[in-house]
Amino acid sequence: MTGSAPAIEVKDLSVGNGVVTAVRGVSFTIPQGGRMGLVGESGSGKSMTALALMGLLPMGWSTHGSVLHDGVDLVKQSDRAFSSRRGRTISMVFQDPLSSLNPVRRVGEQISWVIRRHTGADKKAAEQQTIELMTQMKLPRPEQLVRAYPHEISGGQRQRIMIAMALACYPQLIIADEPTTALDVTVQKQVLRLLNGAVNERGSALLMITHDLPIIAAMCDTVAVMYAGRIVEMGPVQEVFRNPRHHYTRGLLDSQPTMDNIALDGSARLVSIPGMVPPLHNLPTGCAFNPRCPAATDKCRTVMPELAGEGLQAACWHPVDSASEVAAQ
């Protein structure tokens, strides 16, 4: 294994089922230990991208392009090879731990299976490691908790079990798909903090998929914004969130209610992006965002823009002018 090769290199990835294409030519690279956020609304293709990387696409869906990881092209890999890889070099934390954990198996057993499957450790050693992992996840009384069934523990604890499973074999890349959406607000931060610490400690790369911009800002160093199956803006989090070039990113940031942009008299109106996400089977020509974009011209309606720029890349013919934006504030 070469130390300098990226944790994952996605080139021109498309995912479709013959009728619709959910992901249309997505490329990105996450270096070893890098953290990328993938933001988008429902139907933007962010979850399909994750499932394609994990080889977990639903029946009938296929992948084109290439995904280089650990010296192999995951797109060309067999199911069998994938299953020996999942949980070992690449692993995933799913959104809803209650439906992703096996309801009839004790949680400790489920974690130690991952360890035994990939490291060949014996039962006793795996159980020992399980308890260590659970301790690290700050789960209370791990010696007893290993014997609990998923329904017996709280949502936050279940998600910590999921994270422990994903981290068990020190994977090069962890994909977290909306890991805290199903959790209570007060638990969310705690779980993110644990995930953050554990990823740091292992030096794994992280692909964080969420629609929640504050989570990306807190956890990632780069971000890719997806819209209708394509990446429309990509770059360092600081730049993208402070001076977005794409009007969609701008709109997302503006429609975020924060404690600071609320007027004291409550008369404030949130900016909203007009219209809605187009259905995949009926995408507009040109830039998919053009019907909702304040700066759309005829060119936007006919020619699809490609990602362009140094550092911060945006796929837009008329990018947000950050200078005038600052003046307007």
Place this chain on the structure above:
Amino acid sequence: MTAVTPFPADGRPLLEVRQLSQQYFLRRQKLFAPRPILKVLQDIDFAVRPGEAVGLVGESGSGKTTLTRMLTGVEKPHEGHVVFDGVDVWSGGEAHRRLFRRSVQVVLQNPRSSLDPRMRVGTSLLEPLRSLKIEGDHAARVLEVLDQVGLQKSALERFPHEFSGGQLQRIAIARALMPNPRVLIADEPVSALDVSIQAQVLNLLKDLVRDLGLGLVFIAHDLSVVAYTTSKVYVMSSGKIVEVGKPLDLFRNPSAEATQNLVGAVLSVESGLAGNALA
């Protein structure tokens, strides 16, 4: 049919609960032992006035949903009063209760599951009028309500799956408005929606409160959403109301522990970029 009920001039509460408690009996632990009691709400005082948006926040399990069940008359309280328009709902007689039922309407979290997938939107909208046995010019009312929530007439002939989440939530709001209610209870109305759509629904709710003089009870876990939508917030924790106040005062200077926890859990883009969000 008049669209707006005039405000009571003195601004007295439209819907309130006084000293409300609710408890459930749990399963018997031993054969002859008394059944254990779970107190889910204790001594709740809560009021909403016409044209006022009131927020209700708290962790899951704090009793928000049980309180909503009381406010809508789904459950009868163990102790205390639910008062609508100055009259106790549970001792005020059948006629008043019927008025109460049509005057307090609910918008739920996920419109995909709260709208019948096999019913055309037009039929769904008429459903509350049918079940509440309300007479009148229904067709005119449907058009009036569609206009209020900003939907096209063509929506009536279509089925829920043909709409996006934001539009569906508008339809759910339209359905709640059909019987011409005076109080709207919205239980996490935007948490199932995309960020770019959330703002549309929040703005709509705000407009309805202003234009129709509706009382709005807004339940959410996202404090900034609550602060944006409401002018008064109740914080609940383990069945009690622990703090009441103006949203920004409450969130800038929280005094109750439950409020502090909620405020501490808020993540913002700014704090994330500053690198101290998870500190």
